Amino acid sequence: MIEVEKLRKTYPGGVEAVKEIDFEVAAGEVFGLLGPNGAGKSTTIGMLTTTVRPTSGTARLAGYDVGERPLAARRVSSVVFQDPVVDRSLTGRNNLDLHARLWGVDPVAAKERIEELVEAVGLRDLVERPVATYSGGERRRLEIVRSLVSCPRVLFLDEPTVGLDPFIRAELLDVIEELRSRSELTVLVTTHYLDEAERLCDRVAIMHSGKIVALDTPERLRAGLGRELVELRVDGDASVALASLRARGIASETAFSVGSTLTVPLNGHTSSEAVAAIHELGLAGAVSARQPTLDDVYLRLTGGRLAEAA
Amino acid sequence: MTEIALSPLATLSRRRFRLTVRTPRELVVPLLTPIMFALVIAPALKTALHTQASYESFVAIGTIGLLIPLNTMFAGLGVIVDRESGAQRELLAAPVPRALIVLGNLLVALAVTGLQVGVLMAVAGARGIHFHAVPTGVLWFLAAAFLFTVGMYGAAEILANRVPKQEEYIARVPAIAILPWFLAGALFPITALPDVLRWVAKFLPLTHGLALMRYGLLDDSSGLRHIWGLADPAGMAALSIGVLALFALLLSVASVRVFTRAALR
Numbered sequence: 001m002i003e004v005e006k007l008r009k010t011y012p013g014g015v016e017a018v019k020e021i022d023f024e025v026a027a028g029e030v031f032g033l034l035g036p037n038g039a040g041k042s043t044t045i046g047m048l049t050t051t052v053r054p055t056s057g058t059a060r061l062a063g064y065d066v067g068e069r070p071l072a073a074r075r076v077s078s079v080v081f082q083d084p085v086v087d088r089s090l091t092g093r094n095n096l097d098l099h100a101r102l103w104g105v106d107p108v109a110a111k112e113r114i115e116e117l118v119e120a121v122g123l124r125d126l127v128e129r130p131v132a133t134y135s136g137g138e139r140r141r142l143e144i145v146r147s148l149v150s151c152p153r154v155l156f157l158d159e160p161t162v163g164l165d166p167f168i169r170a171e172l173l174d175v176i177e178e179l180r181s182r183s184e185l186t187v188l189v190t191t192h193y194l195d196e197a198e199r200l201c202d203r204v205a206i207m208h209s210g211k212i213v214a215l216d217t218p219e220r221l222r223a224g225l226g227r228e229l230v231e232l233r234v235d236g237d238a239s240v241a242l243a244s245l246r247a248r249g250i251a252s253e254t255a256f257s258v259g260s261t262l263t264v265p266l267n268g269h270t271s272s273e274a275v276a277a278i279h280e281l282g283l284a285g286a287v288s289a290r291q292p293t294l295d296d297v298y299l300r301l302t303g304g305r306l307a308e309a310a
Numbered sequence: 311m312t313e314i315a316l317s318p319l320a321t322l323s324r325r326r327f328r329l330t331v332r333t334p335r336e337l338v339v340p341l342l343t344p345i346m347f348a349l350v351i352a353p354a355l356k357t358a359l360h361t362q363a364s365y366e367s368f369v370a371i372g373t374i375g376l377l378i379p380l381n382t383m384f385a386g387l388g389v390i391v392d393r394e395s396g397a398q399r400e401l402l403a404a405p406v407p408r409a410l411i412v413l414g415n416l417l418v419a420l421a422v423t424g425l426q427v428g429v430l431m432a433v434a435g436a437r438g439i440h441f442h443a444v445p446t447g448v449l450w451f452l453a454a455a456f457l458f459t460v461g462m463y464g465a466a467e468i469l470a471n472r473v474p475k476q477e478e479y480i481a482r483v484p485a486i487a488i489l490p491w492f493l494a495g496a497l498f499p500i501t502a503l504p505d506v507l508r509w510v511a512k513f514l515p516l517t518h519g520l521a522l523m524r525y526g527l528l529d530d531s532s533g534l535r536h537i538w539g540l541a542d543p544a545g546m547a548a549l550s551i552g553v554l555a556l557f558a559l560l561l562s563v564a565s566v567r568v569f570t571r572a573a574l575r
Contacts, residue, residue, distance in 0.1 A: 011575070046575065049403050050402075050403075051399065051402050051403060051573070051574065051575070052574065052575045053574050053575070071405045071406070071407070072405070074403060074404060074405040075405035077403075078403075079399075079400075079403045081396065081399055081400075083396050084395075084396055085395075085396040085397060085399045085400045086395075086396075086397060086400075087325070087329060087395070087397050088395060089329060089332045089333075090325075090328060090329070090332075094328065098321065098325055098400075099400070099404075101317070101318070101321040102318055102321055102322075102401070102404040102405070102406055103404065103405060104317070104318075104405070146400075
């Protein structure tokens with residue numbers, strides 16, 4: 001449904017935002033682009049939605065080349081942008097009607113669809129009010145409803161929960177999950193929230209400095225670090241400590257250090273064996289054992305934490 | 311194909327109209343100065359300068375030359391508001407040719423300007439200002455007002471897409487909307503200007519617009535003669551319409567190009 005080949009964007013001034021990325025998203029799949037601000041996620045969405053001109057490469061939505069057939073590509077897709085994109089002085093219904101008309105939805109079908117969607121996301125009582133009176137979460141829900149009014153085949157969600165408080169964020173993720181379960185949408189979502197990616201996405205691509213550095217299901221990406229790992233803080237040189245652990249056969253090539261923190265996938269060892277070795281080597285510090293997360297995957301690949309970078 | 315293009319155009323125009331009527335300043339503010347000129351300053355000037363009654367008519371048309379630029383520049387503010395509020399991105403992601411976004415704004419600017427010119431003329435008429443209106447004259451007037459409005463909206467759209475903030479946009483409005491008005495024969499014939507400025511005035515679209523509007527509504531071809539120096543009023547009017555048509559065409563094409571380039575990163 002989404003095919004991206006050697007897509008590249010260099011902005012005037014020479015900033016290479018996206019560096020020849022390739023990926024495909026199957027029909028009905030939820031695909032996540034994961035990475036910190038500046039990784040190139042929004043530029044990628046911009047190129048797919050034809051609001052950013054690619055420097056080179058191709059991208060197709062439902063078979064339509066976004067460069068050669070931009071209108072057709074836009075007709076089969078919708079976007080929920082990172083920042084609020086609404087006419088605040090108009091009512092929620094005005095905003096929904098506008099989208100339906102611009103996307104050429106039959107008026108009768110649009111009316112039914114709007115009623116169904118506002119009911120589903122709990123906006124029925126608000127839809128006749130000017131959007132300026134909505135809270136951040138209500139406005140976000142309205143934007144999600146708006147993106148679905150035209151029954152898109154491809155939906156882009158660009159950081160859909162950024163800037164929202166935790167309660168509204170959780171509520172919105174429920175809404176997205178619910179809507180996803182009711183339709184055959186293909187969704188491309190960008191985020192720097194790991195829980196969001198794990199919860200929503202069938203596959204994720206981790207972006208770093210304009211490149212895709214890993215692409216797989218969240219489970220397989222985590223599995224690359226084994227079933228369990230230990231994390232410890234050391235006082236001295238972390239790379240020396242890491243070399244010592246490797247020499248003892250506790251740490252493999254997948255172990256890594258960032259700053260004073262060592263992350264050591266256990267790869268067949270038990271956590272008690274690893275902790276014992278750590279103490280024997282005099283690497284005392286805070287030690288914890290846990291399952292790998294996507295943050296660990298990202299950390300190993302890029303040397304930076306998503307939460308810190310975002 | 312036409313139907314496909316007209317439907318989104320109507321939608322975009324309806325949106326702009328809804329936003330405009332929710333911002334009364336866009337409707338009222340551009341009217342204030344011209345009405346003040348037509349109703350207060352022109353009669354005062356007439357008395358002070360001991361001119362004939364026709365001077366009020368002369369200035370009433372001259373104030374349209376202020377109303378149109380002010381109104382179109384105010385309309386251009388909507389483009390910046392769209393960009394700052396983010397609403398423009400939804401329009402850019404819509405499956406409609408991007409030129410229609412500019413055209414939709416233009417149609418509303420034309421409608422609002424038409425309404426305001428109508429109000430100005432009605433107020434002037436109620437104040438006892440006389441116009442010599444015949445059907446062909448009205449057509450010259452409407453054609454000149456239409457083309458000048460289209461061209462000025464193009465200028466507003468270009469400026470709105472070139473400057474990042476409303477404050478910077480507003481700071482440039484006097485140079486575009488008001489300065490030419492003093493040179494274009496709005497308050498006095500351009501023959502009263504020094505030679506250099508008279509030549510400058512002949513190249514201003516507003517000079518052609520005002521001369522045409524006076525030719526149409528006052529049956530006064532002196533403004534056209536001051537520009538072209540010919541004997542045939544209809545011929546000179548055709549030449550000035552040509553100038554305005556070229557102005558409208560060039561600015562409209564440029565505004566679409568500038569909008570598209572500015573919108574696409």
